[in-house]
Amino acid sequence: MKRIIRTARDYAILLAIMTTISATSCRTQDSSEIELTQQTEPTKLSAEIRLARVTRAVQTVRVELVEIVNSVLGTNYSTIADEMIFSSDLLADESDMINIFNKIRIQFGLNISVEDREIIITFGDLVDYVTEHSVSIPSLPSNPNIQIFEKIQGIISEQMDIPISLICVHSNLRNDFGMDSLDFIEFIMELEREFGIEIPDEYAAKIITVEDCWAYIESRN
Missing domain, CATH: 1.10.1200.10 (ACP-like)
Structure with missing residues (x-):
């Protein structure tokens, strides 16, 4: 009980x-x-x-990022391929990307600099960046x-x-x-x-x- x-x-x-x-x-x-x-x-x-x-780290981050993208774009993806480009494949404009980065800052405690934002072109780029900079599971x-x-x-x-x-x-x-x-x-x-x-x-x-x-x-x- x-x-x-x-x-x-x-x-x-x-x-x-x-x-x-x-x-x-x-x-x-x-x-x-x-x-x-x-x-x-x-x-x-x-x-x-x-x-x-x-x-575990990569899969957990990936799922959370899919949820963030869905919440900002109003989509319902169960998964997003790494090679999908935000601007052309996901149709995310500059305002959408700002909202995505803001949600990442809140959820992961990760503030992505303006310089680093420019190198995040695909969903895979975003997964790699967030995984590298935010996952802090004790070893x-x-x-x-x-x-x-x-x-x-x-x-x-x-x-x-x-x-x-x-x-x-x-x-x-x-x-x-x-x-x-x-x-x-x-x-x-x-x-x-x-x-x-x-x-x-x-x-x-x-x-x-x-x-x-x-x-x-x-x-x-």
């Missing part, structure tokens, strides 16, 4: 996260992936983590603390009634485990209680995978 959210902070987290969840996405778990608990070579683990982080060390991962597994398993064996480093909390907004808030609160930390709302809103949680907790220890 879900706990009743009692504090003002919990309500604030809910509102912040619900406005971001619809704009976030990540690859789901592939059945061919080797479970983290079965990996014994630090180099293999490190490579898997780097691949997951890069994939896991080459030999991360496996006990932290196991505790995260335990929290997810108990909360969502999912076998430990199905909870891997690349697992997507929403897509793979079916977490809704309230489940996710309860999960964040359990992490804070378990590890004695506070996860800022702006970071909580960007947590997509198990690895995101693990990386943040590692960065606080």
Whole structure:
């Protein structure tokens, strides 16, 4: 049974996260992936983590930028090809581009200079620029603390009634485990209680995978 959210902070987290969840996405778990608990070579683990982080970062930024473009242009693209030119393919005029850049400043905290705006011609240019300059997901060390991962597994398993064996480093909390907004808030609160930390709302809103949680907790220890 879900706990009743009692504090003002919990309500604030809910509102912040619900406005971001619809704009976030990540690859789901592939059945061919080797479970983290079965990996014994630090180099293999490190490579898997780097691949997951890069994939997640690019996909998340891409989805959020599609939403921004749709909101400014009044379109309904589910995806936008990298080679699409803003002026000719997307029919974005100078005013539209200013609005797009303003929304990026608000959503990503990224102020794109006038000089840099001139080199952003295609949607792919925009994705590359925002990914390079705004994604700040903590990196896991080459030999991360496996006990932290196991505790995260335990929290997810108990909360969502999912076998430990199905909870891997690349697992997507929403897509793979079916977490809704309230489940996710309860999960964040359990992490804070378990590890004695506070996860800022702006970071909580960007947590997509198990690895995101693990990386943040590692960065606080």
